[in-house]
Amino acid sequence: MADEKVMLGHGSGGSMMKRIIDEVFFEAYGTDELLRGDDAAVLPALAPGERLAYSTDSFVVTPHFFPGGDIGRLAVCGTVNDVATSGARPLYLSCAFILEEGFPMDDLRRICASMAEAAREAGVRFVTGDTKVVNRGHGDGIYINTSGVGALAEGVNLGGAQIRPGDAVLVSGTLGDHGITIMSCREGLNFSANIESDAAPLNHLIADVLAAAPNTRCFRDPTRGGIASTLNELAEQSGTDITVDEDAIPVKDAVLGACEMLGYDVMQVANEGKMVCVVAADEAEAALAAMRKSPYGADAAIIGRVTEADPVRGPKVFLRTAFGSTRILDMLVGEQLPRIC
């Protein structure tokens, strides 16, 4: 069956669809809820007072497989991380495939195995799913949507709006790895064997930071648009200025070299396994130490400070360059590198 392909019938709702569900999806990450085969999964009540955290993302990255990960790993980590940014424990995932007729069944199996592994690492379970097949020429092999639900303990209220002047800004590791990996794969460039995607589930790292720094204001996942867009969103949500130090921002040499060659600003390049975190200044060192204990936080750093915004000019993000000058760091405009996730 090495040359088995996805066919339109696999999305029919009939017996072929039942087979792909049984032989591919259940095989990789079957759970009681999925096996039950009802239209909706029924999940236990949360603890009294626990709120729901809920997020969704579709994944359209090409290529589907790349150093450090694949579209399946991204689809799990991306949604787990989005749910976790609220401070919630991610619990359940949905997974919906849009497959293009002719997609190799072996690639689908490999992607599902990778999703299962990432879900195990994050401690989340697939409980509901959907499969659609579109005609050849109307997709790009595979698109994956995941949504995720988590439980948020009472008293945890994170968000960009909680940020205030004086706070410290941290990042959990080196920037730009994912974006540059995808770009170099796609363009057939080979900058360095050392560049690979950082796609990783960060929910355990986040839980550790929250335990160490209870006055954490917010977490944010600097994916599309890079950390530049993330910081601008946070400045706008909180009505503050944010100033980051170029010298303090961790970037791998190979990634920096690739960005310089291609004219990209690493601050606008996408990440998939990094977290921006804003904490009360007196808890910054504790948060940093918690990050560095995680396997995904070894290169974590304190990169900047929050200050009051000029009420007339409005909130802005500044980059203090390695040469000592300061420039405004803008949100990405238009498209830098499409289909990065």
Add this chain to the structure above:
Amino acid sequence: MADEKVMLGHGSGGSMMKRIIDEVFFEAYGTDELLRGDDAAVLPALAPGERLAYSTDSFVVTPHFFPGGDIGRLAVCGTVNDVATSGARPLYLSCAFILEEGFPMDDLRRICASMAEAAREAGVRFVTGDTKVVNRGHGDGIYINTSGVGALAEGVNLGGAQIRPGDAVLVSGTLGDHGITIMSCREGLNFSANIESDAAPLNHLIADVLAAAPNTRCFRDPTRGGIASTLNELAEQSGTDITVDEDAIPVKDAVLGACEMLGYDVMQVANEGKMVCVVAADEAEAALAAMRKSPYGADAAIIGRVTEADPVRGPKVFLRTAFGSTRILDMLVGEQLPRIC
């Protein structure tokens, strides 16, 4: 801006994406959670003991607009109905778009307005979303994923496995309307001005049936694969035989005529606003009366009975034809009509 098109930059994570979110999505169906702009929506705790119901579906139907609805109405009703089949009150939806570069912005606005209207009717709110844009030639204008979360009261335990011999099988209205509408649109056929999609949110109808017939065993949404696939799934889940009467099954004349001309079995044609319901025999009339009171249940009917399956042969579905003979009603094999939803 009548000829404005979706561009790759609208999926960039930068300022163009922010604009499409503000001007199209918030404009149509903004909620506090969406406006907050965090990575995950935070939602209130459910009542003590209430469980979660959770479902997802992607929508790839072509054409995007058709008599009786559009891809946006489908995307809301499909997920609302899947969540409601568990007996839960649907509360929240996620919405993720995969847009193809060049898709007309006005079509997107029209689809979003339709989603907002269907959500209002169902009483659900969009709380989290995502937007991706793929290059021209790698999509089909618009694909929509929705997932939905509902609250399920203590003591309500519906599902195919609850069905037992003696139960009655009901359907909430005429079969085949959606599938035949899409097919005739797509092929440029015009069977009758009377055929239109039945896409509708059925959560209120379901709640009324549950109140009237507390021994309801399960609801199921006979979408892809039609009622034939649904009944076969239910027979298998419960290990019973199900026999339905052709004479009792409501089908519009125009739909039946179209099916006969095209060689389709109406039992295998997709529906998007119908519910199959299995109830204890002594509550069948009460359930039927509750359905008929709904604007979407006027043509509801009791169509069959559940009996014990032969332990050797295993569970089967039978159709007693109008001529008095009985034949096995099989699940759809392969593909009848792709991209119906």
